Amino acid sequence: MVRTLVIGGGIAGTAAALALHKAGSDVTVHEAHPDSAEDIGAFLTLASNGMRALAQLDAAAAVTAVGFPLRSMRVLDDTGATVAHVPLGEAGDPLLRYRCLHRGELAAALQAEAARRGIGIRHGARLASVRHTPDAVTAHFTDGSTATGDLLVAADGLNSVVRQGFAPDVRPRHAGQRVFYGYTDDALLAEENAGESERITMVRGSGTAFGYAVSPAGETYWFARVPGEPLTAEEIAHGTPGHWREQLLPLLRKDTTPAAGVVAATTDRLMVTDATEIPTGTPWRSGRVLTIGDAAHAASPATGQGASMALEDAVVLAKSLRDAPGTEAALSLYESLRRPRVEENVTVSGNISRGTPPSPRPGRGAPASRPGDDDLVRHLDWHTDLWTECGSNTPGSPSDQ
Template sequence: MARLLVIGGGIAGTAAALALHKAGQEVAVYEAHPDSAEDIGAFLTLASNGLRALAELDAAPAVTAAGFPLTTMRLLDAEGTEVARAPLGEADDPVLRYRCLRRGELGAALRSEAVGRGIGIVHGARLASVEDGPGGVTAHFTDGSTASGDLLLGADGLNSAVRRSIAPAARPRYAGQHVFYGYSSWAPAAGEDGTACITMIRGSAAAFGHTTSPRGETYWFARVTAEAPLTADETAHAAPTRWRDLLVPLLRRDTTPAADVVAATTGPVLVTNATEIPNGTPWRRGRTLLVGDAAHAASPATGQGASMALEDAVILAKCLRDAPDTESALSRYEALRRPRVEHNTTVSGNISRGVHAPAPGGRPAARPGDALARQLEWAAPLS
């Protein structure tokens, strides 16, 4: 049994720990933050591919207990005319049906599963450096403590400290949009799909999406093209109504429900920059490997970030389970994962930069011919 250290207790790290534990590995998670809060203001959709991975980790019930299902997507133009409508993913299968939930809810569900299975999660463990030697790898934390193992996984997100130890020259790259998230008390007419429909609006000044929860709360996002990213000072010190007041006039240019949804938002509006990790960034060195956003963060345009991280978890665990040694396992993992996730990064970045519009089918980005279902099937060997 190998001992694995996971740096980062978010979605990617906790899912990886669940998968590795299922594969019979000894695993511990080290999270820099002193508590479990994680982007509480943001929400996400888990696509069918992500839910398939969750099912293979025996974690689907815990996650689907939060949030609500989405079965249909419709697309409106700037005049509010419906131009397309399509099922989302594998909508006919309750286990694989898209799910909308807050990021914090997903993180909490995964952590609860991990703790219930006896996986240790250490909070307040901020990584200082990684020492890789012939007998193992050691994580040094800023409080002076250390942890040693056979393999270290960097699942510490976009600004990964582990990535800096592997590829210090690699930097996240701005993908051309500011992205806003909020929750509104005003819900547009649900239509025939009720609360299981997400509406995407191709507006003149912003790409906008909204869906209404069974409790009548409208979850919304807006992606606004901008030449330069927002600075940390701008996002940290904005007045409470700044982002709402910025968005509403932009959205009023169109005859869609978007402006009314945002105008009825009384709580905080979260804003972030669409950011990506450049394709080709190194993922591993010695006994250290990057997973999730630390390796392949994409702009949020395809909505695949969390689902890709869940895929990573299952396929990495299977590679380590089935390969004759760690080096061949990591080589196999990278060969399987890099083409798929980098395709997603490219597609998502192109959408954010306006190179082309997203297809209305709601399908996860994938290379033609990917045998993803078999790769994710726990009992199936990786061919």
């Protein structure tokens, strides 16, 4: 049985632990935070592809117990006129509907499911360094403890300590926008938006991209993406909700949309961060060490795919290790399947954030190497043997010699 160390107990790490455990690995999660909380201020949407990955992990029920579904998307222009109203993803399947929820709620739900299955999660374990030999890998923690396994999966986020150990020159880069998140349970606003249930509204403002959704309890979740230089750590640490609200409102009031009213009704639950990404082409692995999720391929939030991509990572990694003839072949297979897909997301999302027109592409508009919907469904289907289907195209496989 493969002994796997997972560094990071957030969305990517805990999902990976669930997948690896299902595939037969002896897995332990090492999380730096003392509890399950992870960035509890922000919210996210899980798209149908992310929900499909959760279903393959038998974890869909744990996640649909929190948050609320989104069946459709309405798009407004800067005058407030509706220019589109379309279904979201696979809205007809309750298991695959988009879902809106707090990031911390998702992490906590996944951790609770991992604990229920007997997966070890060690809190307060902050990584200091990693040492690996041809036969094993050892994680050293700041409290002096160590853990040794056959494989180390690093899901330690944007500023990954593990990645810095084998790719020290790689730095997260600004994607051209500041991102505001907020919540309000203003009763008047909830009454005005009584018909918004299970729908997200996107506003194409003259200078700001804005979106909001109303929960069944009448709470409005919203975000705004604003072009701008990166904020300093000091600015983020010392900025108050009132300060950020007053910066944002003049931009929104240039348009006649609901956005300014939503933000004006938000009193204290408001935060801001920078849109950040990891450059494409960044190394993902070294020996028995592999990065996944944001540690490997963080993208700006413009496409809303970060969490869903991490959940896909978890399933494809576990299946690669289950199906391939050895760890090296498995990691090569995993990277060959995942890199084209996630790096296209990084590029597309970054272009949206920077206002860069998309590059023209031949054919249907996607590279042949990027999995289409049918390929992705097969890659995620737990019963599909990835090595049988895809191993012959993996660098280093017998047919590639």
